[in-house]
Amino acid sequence: MLYDVIVIGAGVTGSAVARELSRYEANVCVLEKCEDVCEGTSKANSAIVHAGFDAAEGSLMAKLNVRGNEMMTDLARDLDIPFKRNGSLVVCIHKEALDGLKDLYNRGVANGVKDLKILSREEALEMEPNLSENVEGALWAPTGGIICPFELNIAMAENANMNGVDFRFNTEVEDIKKGEDGNWHLRTNNGEYVTRYVVNAAGVYADKIHNMVSADKMHIIERRGDYCLLDKTVGGHVTHTIFPQPTKLGKGVLVSPTIHGNLIVGPTAVDLENKEGNNTTAAGIDDLIAKAGDHVRNLPIRNVITSFAGLRAHEEHHEFIIKEVDDAPCFIDCAGIESPGLTSSPAIGEMVGNMMKDMMNLKPKANWISTRKGVKKTDGLSIEERNELIKQNPAYGTIICRCESITEGEILDAIHRPLGARSLDGVKRRTRAGMGRCQAGFCSPRTMEILHRELGIPYEKITKSGGNSNIVLERTKGEVSGS
Incomplete structure (x- = not known):
């Protein structure tokens, strides 16, 4: 074809x-x-919708950042994506660096970012009480947001x-x-x-x-960033996205709530020559934790439920x-x-x-579909709504992932929708089954059963994320007679 x-x-x-x-x-x-x-x-980034004050004035990066930010509200509505404009703060902790906030402010205004404001120490602490005691001021960008990547x-x-x-x-x-x-x-x-x-x-x-x-x-440089994800019990430690002042290696280690109620800390910035080098390192995580504590006090880092790393496609210019x-x-x-x-x-x-x-010379379609509905979530439904849903489909009454309260009905939806899930991670990214405190320790076998039953995939062929990431390598016992 x-x-x-x-x-x-x-x-x-x-x-x-x-x-x-x-x-x-x-x-x-x-x-x-x-x-x-x-x-x-x-799949491995900060999950942040940036306001657009950091990119160089006049750059394509700046133009597309601001435009993408503007588009996000309507896109999230049309495609049924969770999105929140929680706003971001760039925090200055050195008095001699306050001019840098003014530079960011001027750049943001030139880029077309709306409603920027430089806050005093007192204003910043009133907005975000868990900021470092060393805070001298902050740049407030209300158009910043958080989303599920x-x-x-x-x-x-x-x-x-x-x-x-x-x-x-x-x-x-x-x-x-x-x-x-x-x-x-x-x-x-x-x-x-x-x-x-x-x-x-x-x-x-x-x-x-x-x-x-x-x-x-x-030449693309693979720039690795390490992250820690903290439990939902500490997701409210900050309510806005907290950035340090940026450096030539990037925007620095942020601390932010996630759209699903966790707290995320990261990333580091380590340049590699390995396009598959997305493994975390002890040194990277230690560096991450040390830097995160510079701008947010009493960071509850002991509540980490997982760490991960992603690669940014950095081009030298x-x-x-x-x-x-x-x-x-x-x-x-x-x-x-x-x-x-x-x-x-x-x-x-x-x-x-x-x-x-x-x-x-392309011609528009007369019947283009601009919207889609995501996996139907039971989280947030009233008892009456949940009971009605279970009456229509009993699978929504069976909890598979206890940490995130994900039902069998949601997993079935994730599997059978367009471009449906074919692996444990595919289910996880569509439903959050396996993203909770136990990190899939309890729900993986049940999710595998559903994948096996619905798709006819042998257990030995079910993977975590495709390729050679098989969960079960071989059978150690024969089938039980009559089973």
Whole structure:
């Protein structure tokens, strides 16, 4: 089959581009080397919607950050994504650095960020009592927010799929060549794909994909960030997102509530030359904890329930690269998409969609679907509403994940919806089953039973996150007669 556009990568960038392209009469396909959407940088980040005061004035990064922030309220409503504008504070703890807050304020105003304000020490402590006693002032950005990165990514991908975009998982691009027919021929581990246009949204692998087609080589630096996630019992330690003043390595170690009521601390910034180097280290976590305590007092770090690390796709000029490649016509890069990439993703999708509409003379669909409903959650329902739901579907009366109170009905929804879950992590990202205090210690066997029953997957083939992450390696006993 000849596609009009193939998007490489099903993270937030690729999924946002796919959703925008699904507005038009075009055959679009997304190729993803992993077993699900949201498997790379998009699954391990701060879950922050940045206001836009940090990016350099006049940069594409600044423009798309602010635009993405503006789009988020309507997008969250249309795609049924939890989102809250809790606001952010950049905290200054050295009197001699107060001018730096003014610089950030001026940059934010130039970037178009609304309602910024510099707070005194007293104003900052009144707003956030657990700030460090050393606070000298803070920059207040009320448009900052918190979101679920998994649900944002999954929602955009599902909506694209509902509108006709094909997704091919476990499909890694190994080589790209321009054929004599004038089309791009993509060789993958699952056969060849042919397309008129390619969008490279491959995250930390964007340089590898770009370098297959261009003599002007690109280099992406894998910048690892370690995080700690704290229990919901301490989720209210701060109510706003707390940043230190930024450095050349990034925005620093933040402390923030999450949209689901936890507290998140991170990230560090360690440059690597390893595109799969997303393991945490003792040194990284120790560094994280030490820095987090500089700006927030009495940080309840003993309440950590898990730690994790993610990789940012850092390009040496610290700028988004979104353009057609000069020596590879009809090949569009979306590269160097590091923080604030999550915030910017809807705007990146919009930009690339408009670019390709003009390049390809695309016509809008008459029946484009702009909305989707997420997994139906029982959390927050009244007793009457819950009983009515159980009456309609008894599976909503069976709790599978006790920590997060996730029911069998929610897991069934996650499995059978568009681009449904096929692994434990796939279920976790769609429902939060396994994200609680025990970190899937109790619910994994039950979730495996449901995956086995609903999808017919042998237990030996069920994975944590695709690939070789099998949970059960082999049977040690035969089947019980009559079972």
